[in-house]
Amino acid sequence: MRIVRWKAEAVTYALLLAGFGYLYWLTFSFGKSLVRGYPGAAFFPRLILCFTIGATLAALSGAIYCGVTSKRKAADSFAFEGREFTLSVLAIGAFIALLPILGFELTTLITMFALLVVRLGGWLQAFVVAVIAMVVCYGLFVLMLNVSLPLRFLPAHVTFF
Amino acid sequence: MESILSLVLPSLEIVVQPHNLLILALGAVVGLVIGVLPGFGAAQALALMLPFTFGMDHTTAVLFFIAIYSAAEYGGSVPAILIRTPGTTASAITLLDGFPLSQQGKAKRALHISLWSGVCGGIVSSLIFLAAASSLAWLALQFGPGEMFAVGVFGLAIVTSFFARTPLRGMIGCGIGLLLATVGSSGFGGLRFTFNQPSLLDGIPLIVVIIGLLAMPEVFALMAEKKPKGQSKTVVLRPSGEGLNLSGLRKLMPSMLRGSLIGTFIGAIPGPGATVASLVAYNEERRWSKSSNMFGKGAEEGVAAPEAANNAVVAGSLVPTLALGIPGSGAIAILLGMLVSKGVVPGPLLFSRGDPLIMAVFAGLIACNIILLVFGLASVQVLTFIARIPRHILAPFVMLMLMVGTYSYQNYSAHLVMVLVLGAFAVWIEKLGISVIPIVLAFVMGPIIEQNLVRGLAIHGGDVKFLFASPITLTILILAVVTMIFGFIRSRRDGLVSKRQNEELAT
Numbered sequence: 001m002r003i004v005r006w007k008a009e010a011v012t013y014a015l016l017l018a019g020f021g022y023l024y025w026l027t028f029s030f031g032k033s034l035v036r037g038y039p040g041a042a043f044f045p046r047l048i049l050c051f052t053i054g055a056t057l058a059a060l061s062g063a064i065y066c067g068v069t070s071k072r073k074a075a076d077s078f079a080f081e082g083r084e085f086t087l088s089v090l091a092i093g094a095f096i097a098l099l100p101i102l103g104f105e106l107t108t109l110i111t112m113f114a115l116l117v118v119r120l121g122g123w124l125q126a127f128v129v130a131v132i133a134m135v136v137c138y139g140l141f142v143l144m145l146n147v148s149l150p151l152r153f154l155p156a157h158v159t160f161f
Numbered sequence: 162m163e164s165i166l167s168l169v170l171p172s173l174e175i176v177v178q179p180h181n182l183l184i185l186a187l188g189a190v191v192g193l194v195i196g197v198l199p200g201f202g203a204a205q206a207l208a209l210m211l212p213f214t215f216g217m218d219h220t221t222a223v224l225f226f227i228a229i230y231s232a233a234e235y236g237g238s239v240p241a242i243l244i245r246t247p248g249t250t251a252s253a254i255t256l257l258d259g260f261p262l263s264q265q266g267k268a269k270r271a272l273h274i275s276l277w278s279g280v281c282g283g284i285v286s287s288l289i290f291l292a293a294a295s296s297l298a299w300l301a302l303q304f305g306p307g308e309m310f311a312v313g314v315f316g317l318a319i320v321t322s323f324f325a326r327t328p329l330r331g332m333i334g335c336g337i338g339l340l341l342a343t344v345g346s347s348g349f350g351g352l353r354f355t356f357n358q359p360s361l362l363d364g365i366p367l368i369v370v371i372i373g374l375l376a377m378p379e380v381f382a383l384m385a386e387k388k389p390k391g392q393s394k395t396v397v398l399r400p401s402g403e404g405l406n407l408s409g410l411r412k413l414m415p416s417m418l419r420g421s422l423i424g425t426f427i428g429a430i431p432g433p434g435a436t437v438a439s440l441v442a443y444n445e446e447r448r449w450s451k452s453s454n455m456f457g458k459g460a461e462e463g464v465a466a467p468e469a470a471n472n473a474v475v476a477g478s479l480v481p482t483l484a485l486g487i488p489g490s491g492a493i494a495i496l497l498g499m500l501v502s503k504g505v506v507p508g509p510l511l512f513s514r515g516d517p518l519i520m521a522v523f524a525g526l527i528a529c530n531i532i533l534l535v536f537g538l539a540s541v542q543v544l545t546f547i548a549r550i551p552r553h554i555l556a557p558f559v560m561l562m563l564m565v566g567t568y569s570y571q572n573y574s575a576h577l578v579m580v581l582v583l584g585a586f587a588v589w590i591e592k593l594g595i596s597v598i599p600i601v602l603a604f605v606m607g608p609i610i611e612q613n614l615v616r617g618l619a620i621h622g623g624d625v626k627f628l629f630a631s632p633i634t635l636t637i638l639i640l641a642v643v644t645m646i647f648g649f650i651r652s653r654r655d656g657l658v659s660k661r662q663n664e665e666l667a668t
Contacts (some may be wrong), residue, residue: 003570023340023354025428031351036618041351052336078592082364084385089585091384095312095564096577108561115384115557124374133558137565145216155467 005076009063015149024049048107103152108134172520175530179616184221185529185591188228195229196236197547198555199242201379203233206490208376209559211368211499212566219503220521226496227475234435234472235279239544241273242464251471254443258456265459269541273405273466274461276537278417282469283530285385285421286428286476287523289319293480306617307627309486309508310638313610315665316487318641322648326594327656331648333574334595338603339610342363348612362453367498367580368570370604374597376563377584383556404538406646409461416462417447420469427470428477435490443468476526483507483519484590486609494601509611542649581668 024046033040066076091111098107113123120126123143138154141147175181195206206229208599214222228528237252242259255275262271317335325331344354345364355361405413418441427438446466447456456463479496481487486507488494500507504519569582587597622625 003592012589012593013333020336026354030353031347035619037621037623038615039618040579041347041353044341044347044614045353048336048339048343052333055329055332055336059333062329071293080592081385081563085381085585085588086450088384091579092380092560092564092581095560096574096581099568100574108588112561115560119554119556121254133561133613139211141565141569145213145569147565147566149552149568150571155589 001080001082002077003080005078006063006067008078010067012061013056013060015064017053017060019020019047020056024027025055100150104138105134105150105154108137171517172524175354175517175521176224176524178654180489181221181525182532184217184225185228186532188225188408189232189529189533192229193236193536193540193544193642196233197239197544198552200548201233202237202492202497203230204375204377206230207461207492207495208372209562209566211371211495215570215621218520219500219505222499222503223518223522223527224529226481226499227526228532230474231279231283231475231526232494232536234475234546235276235468235537236483238279238464238468238471238657239272239541242275243268243487243545244434249441251467251474251575252438253436253473254467255464257443258458258460261457261459262461262464267403267459268446268646270402270409271464272541273538274409274464276404277469278413278420279472279597280463280534280537281417282421282424282471282473282531283416283475283533284527285418285469286425286440286473287526288347288481288528289425290476290523291520304508304633305631306613306620307631307634308637309461309612309619310610310628311486311641313484313606313613315386315442315525315637315641315644316481316606316646317603317610318622318644319487320599322605325596327441327652328645330595331599332591334590334597334599335603338600339607341600341603342607343611348608348615350596352435360573360579365449365579366570366576367501367604368569369576370583370601371498372563372567373583374587375495375582376559377580378587378591378597380556380563381584381588382558383552383559386551386553386663388558388632413461416465417469419445419449421473423466424473425477428474429480430489436478438470439467442466458654472530476523479522483522486606488602488605493596494598494605497605503528512596531570537594561596 023125027042027045027049029043029153047138091114095107095111098110102110109130112133113126116126116129117123119127135154138149138151140153142149142154176185183402192203192206195201196203207226210225210229214225217225221625234251238259241252241256243264245260245535251461257269259275265516269342282663321331321335323329325330325334335460342364345352346362347353356668358490378599423442423445429440443456443463443466445595446462447453450460450462451461478488478490482493482497484507486497488497495508511634563580567576568574570576587600591597617627618625628638638646
């Protein structure tokens with residue numbers, strides 16, 4: 001899908017401004033200084049927020065100005081692969097959600113199979129590659145690097161190379 | 162001379178230890194393989210390999226990283242020469258003459274020129290740095306909290322002015338990076354921006370920010386790649402023909418040396434990076450050459466100079482990183498992040514203490530370039546095969562590697578969520594022209610700036626005048642302001658030029 005640049009910029013900058021405003025409000029709840037000379041925990045974040053809010057306001061004005069002037073000519077736009085982006089977020093999100101429930105082995109197998117089957121074409125080929133990827137990952141991270149992944153059944157079968 | 166030798170010898174002892182040589186060789190292989198994949202540069206290679214350094218000590222980890230960095234910079238030139246697809250942005254310059262050379266049946270020669278030039282660039286720049294290290298140690302002793310704060314601000318001014326499409330976007334990026342760095346404990350008591358989430362109490366780890374902002378956008382890009390319909394039309398030239406002999410090497414040596422000097426100098430300036438170094442080296446070479454009309458049609462000097470500059474940047478960019486804590490590029494920010502995560506604080510003190518790590522880095526760079534030469538000459542056929550792997554197939558493997566790698570940092574699922582959120586955010590803001598590099602660099606520099614400012618204020622009883630009392634601090638702060646003004650002027654001028662070009666195209 002194509003998105004008009006100035007609209008995307010204006011909405012993003014407005015959201016960022018709202019977020020920065022909220023963060024500035026939060027700084028009033030930060031701890032006060034107990035040491036002489038130390039300006040307190042809120043000092044540095046406020047300094048950054050003032051500087052960033054100023055820059056974002058200027059960028060927002062620029063985007064709106066661009067929008068006003070672009071009415072007279074064709075508006076600049078960019079392509080955004082919304083469907084692919086959403087699918088990618090869902091696939092990675094599913095991996096994160098399933099990891100503590102199903103364990104590393106099944107989660108990796110399911111996610112890799114789902115992603116590979118559309119890329120390699122054949123389901124058998126995708127399954128074999130997914131199994132190999134899972135075993136290699138297990139060997140690399142668990143056996144070699146001692147990472148404690150949430151495992152369910154592999155340690156009972158593969159303990160060393 | 163004696164002081165240099167007293168610094169170099171202990172570091173050589175570290176580098177020639179069998180396990181460190183093995184790590185350098187492993188890093189060179191990994192860097193070559195990842196660098197050869199089109200679209201994967203040094204930053205992606207380092208982000209992917211970051212989890213493997215968790216179990217290493219800091220010296221071994223640095224050696225592993227510099228080997229990957231150097232090899233990835235060379236690896237990028239292989240697809241540029243053989244399939245007209247640069248592996249890294251800097252390799253796009255190599256493509257101008259490298260691919261025509263391949264078309265003329267001199268692909269093997271072009272690859273050898275690229276390899277020898279890269280190795281020459283790496284070694285020359287490391288030697289320059291080794292000679293300059295004692296001066297940097299002297300400079301380091303002049304720096305207190307005020308000076309370090311000013312250096313941090315100067316670093317941010319450079320990042321803001323040169324890493325983003327416009328300084329305004331750079332400022333927003335820097336602001337976001339600095340804010341992300343303030344999450345968690347303030348260091349002087351009190352929590353900030355934790356939203357009552359236990360996962361944010363310790364702040365956002367640098368590793369998570371690096372993987373989320375620098376590596377995840379590549380995963381999203383790979384996921385969006387589609388399987389090519391029908392037969393692939395990519396032309397892959399075979400690495401055939403004669404290689405580079407001794408007389409050819411002697412003829413190209415001046416070009417390699419010029420490129421190396423340009424790369425070292427540009428690398429030492431935070432901001433421009435390998436692409437600018439390659440471009441400047443190419444232009445200078447064309448200006449010096451007696452057969453400048455051959456450039457773009459297969460001039461060997463057109464491959465040698467940018468490749469030497471490209472690899473010389475690695476040692477050059479380590480100077481501001483290790484001496485001042487200012488990372489010059491995304492890849493260097495990852496290296497810096499890895500050092501910080503291992504408790505090493507880059508900055509002037511590293512030099513003044515005579516830490517063998519500093520010299521080991523540069524001795525390691527020389528050793529890794531020699532290893533790279535051997536591997537590069539032996540693996541041309543294999544690298545050609547790797548360069549042909551379709552990008553869309555890589556997506557699931559890269560995703561798995563990053564997810565498991567992030568989890569392995571502290572065995573914490575919340576870090577995976579942070580990586581996903583940061584990655585999705587990075588994809589969107591990059592579409593809007595806000596580069597993620599200023600965010601990462603500001604995240605790295607934020608704590609340095611805050612700690613030094615607060616320390617200075619505490620020493621001087623809250624009086625900010627200490628910032629203007631020292632001539633060094635004042636000079637650096639003035640330089641920061643000048644850099645920002647120059648950045649705005651440059652951006653305005655570029656905007657006017659592009660507007661004029663658009664109008665000319667329209668008419």
